[in-house]
Amino acid sequence: MTTTALVRRRHRTVPYIARRTFIHVGLVSAAFVMVYPLLWMTATAFRPSEQALIEDSLWVPQPTVENFVQGWNAVGQSGFGVFFLNSFIVAGLAVIGNVLSCALAAYAFARLPFRGRKFWFGLMIGTIMLPIHVLLIPQYLLFNALGWVDTFLPLIVPKFLATEAFFVFLLVQFFRLIPREITEAGRIDGCGHPRIFIRLILPLSVPALTTAAAFSFIWSWNDFLHPLIYLTSQSNYTVPIALSLFVDSSGTSNYGALFAMSLLSLLPVIGFFLAFQKLLLDGISTTGLK
Amino acid sequence: MIDTHGHAAAESARSETSGASGRPRRRDRPPRSAWTESQRTTAAGYAFLTPWLIGFFGVTLLPMLASLVLSFTNFSGSFRTVQWIGFENYRLMFTVDPAYWQSVRVTFTYVLVSVPIMLIFALTVATLLNKGIAMLGLYRTIFYVPSLLGTSVAIAVLWRFIWGETGLLNNVLDLFGIVGRSWIGHPDTALLTIMVLNVWTFGSPMIIFLAGLRQVPAELYEAAALDGAGRRKRFWHITLPSISPVILFNGILAVIGGFQAFTQVYVVSGGTGGPAGSTLFYTLLLYQRAFGELRFGYASAMAWVLLLIIGAATAAVFASGRYWVYYGDER
Numbered sequence: 001m002t003t004t005a006l007v008r009r010r011h012r013t014v015p016y017i018a019r020r021t022f023i024h025v026g027l028v029s030a031a032f033v034m035v036y037p038l039l040w041m042t043a044t045a046f047r048p049s050e051q052a053l054i055e056d057s058l059w060v061p062q063p064t065v066e067n068f069v070q071g072w073n074a075v076g077q078s079g080f081g082v083f084f085l086n087s088f089i090v091a092g093l094a095v096i097g098n099v100l101s102c103a104l105a106a107y108a109f110a111r112l113p114f115r116g117r118k119f120w121f122g123l124m125i126g127t128i129m130l131p132i133h134v135l136l137i138p139q140y141l142l143f144n145a146l147g148w149v150d151t152f153l154p155l156i157v158p159k160f161l162a163t164e165a166f167f168v169f170l171l172v173q174f175f176r177l178i179p180r181e182i183t184e185a186g187r188i189d190g191c192g193h194p195r196i197f198i199r200l201i202l203p204l205s206v207p208a209l210t211t212a213a214a215f216s217f218i219w220s221w222n223d224f225l226h227p228l229i230y231l232t233s234q235s236n237y238t239v240p241i242a243l244s245l246f247v248d249s250s251g252t253s254n255y256g257a258l259f260a261m262s263l264l265s266l267l268p269v270i271g272f273f274l275a276f277q278k279l280l281l282d283g284i285s286t287t288g289l290k
Numbered sequence: 291m292i293d294t295h296g297h298a299a300a301e302s303a304r305s306e307t308s309g310a311s312g313r314p315r316r317r318d319r320p321p322r323s324a325w326t327e328s329q330r331t332t333a334a335g336y337a338f339l340t341p342w343l344i345g346f347f348g349v350t351l352l353p354m355l356a357s358l359v360l361s362f363t364n365f366s367g368s369f370r371t372v373q374w375i376g377f378e379n380y381r382l383m384f385t386v387d388p389a390y391w392q393s394v395r396v397t398f399t400y401v402l403v404s405v406p407i408m409l410i411f412a413l414t415v416a417t418l419l420n421k422g423i424a425m426l427g428l429y430r431t432i433f434y435v436p437s438l439l440g441t442s443v444a445i446a447v448l449w450r451f452i453w454g455e456t457g458l459l460n461n462v463l464d465l466f467g468i469v470g471r472s473w474i475g476h477p478d479t480a481l482l483t484i485m486v487l488n489v490w491t492f493g494s495p496m497i498i499f500l501a502g503l504r505q506v507p508a509e510l511y512e513a514a515a516l517d518g519a520g521r522r523k524r525f526w527h528i529t530l531p532s533i534s535p536v537i538l539f540n541g542i543l544a545v546i547g548g549f550q551a552f553t554q555v556y557v558v559s560g561g562t563g564g565p566a567g568s569t570l571f572y573t574l575l576l577y578q579r580a581f582g583e584l585r586f587g588y589a590s591a592m593a594w595v596l597l598l599i600i601g602a603a604t605a606a607v608f609a610s611g612r613y614w615v616y617y618g619d620e621r
Contacts, residue, residue: 023418030415031432034490038435040458041448056461105342114335115328124342127350131550131600133576133593137360137586138353161345168342193334222442224553229581240443244557247447255451262444273438277431284494285501288543 045263049256071257083242094220097159105162106171128165150232167212174208211283214276239265361591366584379591392567393575401548404485412492416499433493440491446557453483477566495540502536531616538611
């Protein structure tokens with residue numbers, strides 16, 4: 001803001017102000033177009049269902065929560081309570097798994113000059129670019145052979161094995177910045193690697209770990225393909241699968257309820273983003289996480 | 291790269307004992323005193339790397355190789371009937387299956403059209419935001435949130451209603467007296483709606499561009515301004531070359547992501563790739579062949595060709611970078 005003020009003082013000419021105004025008008029209209037669909041979805045979720053699709057305005061004269069009540073109980077015998085619980089279990093465990101396993105691997109890559117490190121690090125980086133479709137079918141056959149289909153295990157176990165290399169990379173970048181002297185002091189005090197890792201590295205890396213945790217949650221929460229393949233019985237569905245089922249079966253045309261549940265399904269993601277905004281945006285700037 | 295063997299030498303002998311004391315070890319090892327410092331570090335390195343190694347071999351490398359092997363078979367879920375059929379899957383794909391080429395066309399159109407547009411949007415908005423604009427944080431948030439939600443089913447559901455026959459877009463067009471149609475239901479425009487969805491998620495590359503723009507040294511602009519270079523000249527001759535590595539990076543990320551688009555297409559087209567195959571993305575056809583028709587061998591072949599396509603596209607973008615990416619030497 002202070003730089004803005006300085007620049008303004010220097011350029012208080014008419015063309016300058018005109019250009020600024022022009023830019024602001026452009027940005028505001030672009031931003032409005034960008035968020036309009038989201039606002040419309042929100043308005044529609046609170047509108048009486050029979051007006052759901054005929055209204056385009058964002059103004060809801062008589063907001064109702066009826067859509068939420070209906071949507072919550074709408075699909076099958078389970079209802080969205082179960083789907084949300086499933087999603088929270090899967091995403092919660094994905095967070096724990098990703099953070100733990102990726103931090104362990106990142107510590108090795110960033111702080112331990114072990115033999116073969118460069119070789120493995122190169123392979124790890126290589127897996128970032130690998131399209132998941134190459135792994136999809138054999139993984140499915142493997143998990144099917146283990147009897148894991150229609151359980152959460154295929155969605156969770158890989159996360160405990162540091163398979164999302166983006167997070168390893170993110171944490172490596174961060175761990176490398178921790179000053180050598182700090183861990184050196186730990187060594188002189190007689191700490192082994194496990195203790196240095198737990199007592200020094202992890203506490204000093206809370207921002208990076210939080211970034212990884214938040215992205216991990218959001219990706220897992222939004223994931224559609226894997227639950228689609230692995231979850232077969234309705235009581236195991238996660239929210240995205242339930243929503244897509246809802247669309248296909250909505251000859252019922254209860255659009256209000258559909259929008260209400262769609263809106264609810266976005267809230268955890270938006271909540272995580274707002275809570276960790278700065279960390280997430282920094283994380284993207286440095287590593288290109290989505 | 292930061293670690294050196296000098297560090298390894300500084301590690302005290304006590305350290306490993308305290309960490310390992312009382313813990314069962316996976317394999318027998320010689321008495322601790324016989325270990326050199328670097329051996330100890332190596333042991334610790336592999337111990338920390340164990341979960342990743344299991345994941346790398348079990349969930350990544352072996353499945354990858356299995357997928358390659360499967361692609362030469364007619365595997366359909368039963369090991370009793372499986373046969374080695376050589377390149378038959380690839381032959382079918384390239385010379386017989388019209389759906390395959392349709393999916394290639396759709397996917398390439400999507401990537402070649404929507405990725406550049408998305409990047410241009412991202413760069414334009416990032417440039418505007420970089421001018422010390424007020425409320426930068428708010429703009430950043432508003433532009434970024436769609437890319438966070440873009441791959442969710444909820445947004446795909448919303449898209450179906452925005453671009454539908456009686457959807458939001460047509461209602462807006464109505465105000466201008468334009469008669470719309472079901473954009474999603476028409477083969478000519480269905481793909482367009484998914485491309486718009488992709489462009490809508492320009493926030494994530496925008497954030498990366500913003501970070502890049504901040505690195506451009508202000509002296510360059512000042513010097514150019516003294517030389518009388520106008521706004522446009524400065525953009526073309528300073529901004530663009532300075533952030534060309536970031537453009538390359540964003541381009542590669544977007545291309546890799548673009549080839550793998552799935553959720554939006556699946557939900558918008560109800561899993562069919564319709565109307566008339568106009569949204570039959572590569573990944574959707576692969577999914578149908580594998581999990582709809584249980585043609586795991588064929589789908590594996592498709593997956594390997596996708597891997598090669600993505601590899602080739604990435605390499606091509608990289609190689610083109612020789613001509614337009616500028617890594618400043620004097621910085």
